[in-house]
Amino acid sequence: MNFELKGVVPALTTPFSEGEFSPEHFAKNIKRYGAFDLAGILVLGSTGESILLNENERLAVVETAVSSVTEDTFVIVGTGMQSAEATIDFTNKTAEFNPFAALVVTPFYYKGLMTHEALKDYFYKVGDESKIPVMVYNVPKYTGIQINIDTVAEISLHENIIGIKDSSGNMEFFEQLVNLRSDSFRIMQGAGSVFYPSLVIGCDGGILALADIAPAEVVKMYFSSSEGLYEKAKEIQFTLLEVNKGIVGRYGVPGIKYAVDQVGFCGGLPRLPLAEVKNSGKNEIMTILKNANLIA
Secondary structure (H helix, E strand, O other), X not given: OOOOOOEEEEEOOOOEEOOEXXXXXXXXXXXXXXXXXXXXXXXXXOOOOHHHOOHHHHHHHHHHHHHHOOOOOEXXXXXXXXXXXXXXXXXXXXXXOOOOEEEEEOOOOOHHHOOHHHHHHHHHHHHHHOOOOEEEEEOHHHHOOOOOHHHHHHHOOOOOEEEEEXXXXXXXXXXXXXXXXXXXXXXXXXXXXXXXXXXXXXXXXXXXXXXXXXXHHHHHHHHHHHOOOHHHHHHHHHHHHHHHHHHHHHHHHHHHHHHHHHOOXXXXXXXXXXXXXXXXXXXXXXXHHHHOOOOO
């Protein structure tokens, strides 16, 4: 099936059982997410604790994901490493499972040297040698790198680079990204706090941890906006503001996993050095979920 990069894509958590990746729980989660009108799923993103998994575990995550989705649901895989060679190697290993695309984070270890030319050359090499389409992942919260709009403009011309997930939350920058949008280069919002205004200005959709917790509501926001029902979409955004700010933003992956457990999926514990949410945090998360009518 030929997929379009658009719609709502949850950035899935990775469930563990006794500290090990649990394909069974992961497959159950994916099949349950299939009940919602999601365009696809992202695995091995920031929310998926990719950086805390070894290569065998990451490949097992990809294999489980691709074998568990419905035929009309695409899989995007986070494949970015710190060198072009390592990124290409892992991307092409995942390509054997036939995912839709690779999400490649900006390399960040030598952040002071990640100039326009360095990032352009990096993404062009990855795009040239990857066997599946590539997306750019801009997430300065974790990398300390904010990609330049001129760099994105050049990268967007590469025939194998199909879009960007921007998790900066910077709407001025995002507006510039939307101005680059074309049929061959799509713009996906990665910050749930600004999903509604991003839809209004013309982005293609969102790859969101918020959709792990509230998939039905985020999908409804997307389709309401697409149908011109902006007041309804705005109402949903406001209802979910504290879910995003108080859970995704404040507690990060451990909080998202706990919230996912509460709404009926398998989140489980994070992997060290990420620590389980304390009881006070769990109580706060429960209150936020109740106030948003996500649990009784």
